[in-house]
Amino acid sequence: MNLEICKFCNKRSLAAKHLGNEELERLGNNCNEVRFAKGDIIFKQNALSSNIIYIKEGLVKVHISGPEREQILKISKGPAFLGIPTTFGEKINHYSATAINDTIVCFIDIMTFKGFIATNSEFSYEIIIDLCKNEIYNFHRCVNQLQKQGPGRVADALLFFADEIFERDHIELPLLRHEFGDLTGNSRENVSRILTDFNREGLINLNGKNIELLKKDLLRQISEKG
């Protein structure tokens, strides 16, 4: 443990920005930083967990095994909390998390975290905001998945990667076709077909995992109309 690790961290969460010096030392004393390589499992569904997980850096996929197939719930980019909902009320994880890139994750002791919630209202406030944003995001995703059809969901995912993850229109899909299917609720074959269709129609420039979004306005239309 390193007392200074959180004090001088430049990837602090919005919540942790409200911690004082003494609190940051306590945090540093009760958390641990772990590096994960691409494909490493950060935590697994049904395993016991007594930590709050914070992604300092990197991309993580959050997934759950459904009755039919694997479902990717979302892709999270650090810095972000991951797993407050799983660890707060329950002892076991309700989903798994896997590193997509090389990732740095902080495991924060739950009692320390709860202590901040109890004593630092600014900290708590930021955590609540985070949870609310998450819930709203999930509501939207739920509607999308249920009411849109294949191409709409794929267009959604492409725009998500371009706007939220890479922040440019040329993306390198960090998922296999099979996983991209798990994310968008399509079979791997369908993902393949939809992408080649988009390519043929000039909406994207497709080159394996390298995808360039050429007509984002049209992709948005497809995404909205389903």
Add this chain to the structure above:
DNA sequence: GCATTAACCACAG
């Protein structure tokens, strides 16, 4: 009926 959508299977790079 006919068209659309998407899943499943099989096979080829």
Add this chain to the structure above:
DNA sequence: CTGTGGTTAATGC
């Protein structure tokens, strides 16, 4: 792993 073609089932004109 990925792309494609054929087949099949469900759903909506």
